[in-house]
Amino acid sequence: MRYLAGKHVLVGITGGIAAYKIPDLIRKLGKAGAKTRIVMTPAAKQFVTPMTLQTLSGHPVYCHPSRPSADNAMDHIELARWADCLLVAPATAHSLARLAHGLADDLISTLYLATSSPTFIAPAMNTRMWTHTATQTNVGVLKSRGIFFIEPESGQQACGDEGPGRMAEPETILDNLNHHFGPAEGPAILVTAGPTHEDIDPVRFIGNRSSGKMGFALAEYAHRLRLPVTLVHGPTTFPPPEGIPSFAVRSAEEMLGVITRQLPQHDIFISAAAVADYQPASPENKKSSKHHNIMTLALKPAPDILAETAKISGQCLRIGFAAETHDLEKHALEKLQRKQLDMIIANPVGLEDSGMESDYNQACVYWSTKKKHFPRTSKQALAKQLIDLILELYREKNTVKDS
Ligand SMILES: Cc1cc2nc3c(=O)[nH]c(=O)nc-3n(C[C@H](O)[C@H](O)[C@H](O)COP(=O)(O)O)c2cc1C
The missing domain is CATH 3.40.50.10300 (CoaB-like)
Structure with a gap:
């Protein structure tokens, strides 16, 4: 499937351990013909270097709302307009809360508010963090706004726990984006x-x-x-x-x-x-009382x-x-x-x-x-x-x- 060819994918990376999979995703997006720009939270830089991502995407990486010094860089409104979709991967519990509450204290959450293009979110976190009511409430709010969730997978996590919370594989993320841009026809x-x-x-x-x-x-x-x-x-x-x-x-x-x-x-x-x-052959209209030791x-x-x-x-x-x-x-x-x-x-x-x-x-x-x-x-x-x-x-x- 080549539905991503020529599409502008704005990738927001937040500070989760799964960020190490994003260079592979950027490479796959490039192979699929997509054009990528990358935005990182300060925490994300502790997990993957902007240099790696800049090399793979061929463009400067954005880390701050103000315009970066590189000549070919866009400001946040330009970036928001440029994007055919915003993909936040991995999305931390913290960033989900930010997006759900409409905060704009970093570049990713600012872009989310500024873009009219579809947003995809691939959450990644410890299974207890993922199943916590606070996180699930934020997820519910975002889903109700039409955000596409690329659901986390279940399995062994980096911390040793087991359960849902592991970020979907880059291949799955790619499939989701591909299908989004592909034709909507298919069997009901x-x-x-x-x-x-x-x-x-x-x-x-x-x-x-x-x-x-x-x-x-x-x-x-x-x-x-x-x-x-x-x-x-x-x-x-x-x-x-x-x-x-x-x-x-x-x-x-x-x-x-x-x-x-x-x-x-x-x-x-x-x-x-x-x-x-x-x-039951003849369901009762009234609650049957306990009269017998054995009921047939x-x-x-x-x-x-x-x-x-x-x-x-x-x-x-x-x-x-x-x-x-x-x-x-x-x-x-x-x-x-x-x-x-x-x-x-x-x-x-x-x-x-x-x-x-x-x-x-x-x-x-x-x-x-x-x-x-x-x-x-x-x-x-x-x-x-x-x-x-x-x-x-x-x-x-x-x-x-x-x-
Ligand atoms: C080693 C390490 C791994 C972490 N992994 C995750 C993670 O997978 N998911 C998550 O939600 N938070 C994780 N955190 C916590 C986030 O980094 C922290 O909440 C941070 O404030 C997130 O910031 P951001 O959302 O602005 O990137 C991790 C922290 C550390 C120190």
Whole structure:
């Protein structure tokens, strides 16, 4: 992809350890044909030298709001106008707070206020700093202003902690910018996420441990590729990603209702929700009291969303998930066939810190006669690999159809 060719990318570097990856990013941006100018906070200079960056970008590095002495340098308003986009990478917790509050006490935050071009932010910090309410509130404020976040990845951090907070790799940052400047066309994707709750009475329900994280990560990555995405989610413990049209539902019945209406407008259906297999046969209108030592609850099958969509999906590519504690391959292949799916993503559950509720997951994917294994990684990283594979299959099927 060469959508960055000729684009003006203004890169703001703040004082995080991940700044050491920025020379590589500048080199990659140059190779992609982008023109870069670099702005640093004083703290950033402790992690990477302006000399390295000047050499790689071929231009003086800006560190202060006042005009630098170099002849070919621009002042901050000129720089803000020059930029086709502002990229802040790595973005420290401190700089996120500055941007969220509209401070202008350094050149990056001044440029953010002065530019009308899109801003991309690649945060990088210790996982506790990233998940702290103060940081997440600032992130929420910035997202609500339409800032594009290149989400940090999960994994081992420089400080030894493990969890989300590590800056996205330069390659991922480049992908995000490329897609932003690329054409917006692509298949429309309908994603389901989270559990369903099947009511027993007004206060009790049958549910499951699905968190919605996998479905949300899939929707978020597809959205970042600028594909039209719609999300249908059950009662998750945290809100769906911002900027994606979402429908909140409660039961399998409600989920099926929304999907039936939405499916015809979509090209790909990814069923990542953990939909209940059974629901109470006769839910009570009033809370049932504790009268007996043993209570028997009659259950009936809940609507089978995958089976129902097979009847109405037309040309839509249908992707299912199978969460299994044992005989993964056998159950997945059987479900692939029984539900007439185009692909099934089987993930083992019951393992430590992987699958349901966890931030991590692993999967074995089956389609036609093929199979691919994705080892344990963050749900965000897995989502990227899965969406890329699904899009490959989509293109394959559509090329065959068109030829
Ligand atoms: C060795 C070291 C590594 C640091 N790494 C980070 C980091 O990855 N993310 C972060 O938010 N702050 C980090 N900090 C703290 C920031 O450097 C500090 O908050 C600084 O004031 C940020 O300034 P700036 O946002 O203006 O660049 C680090 C500090 C030190 C000493």
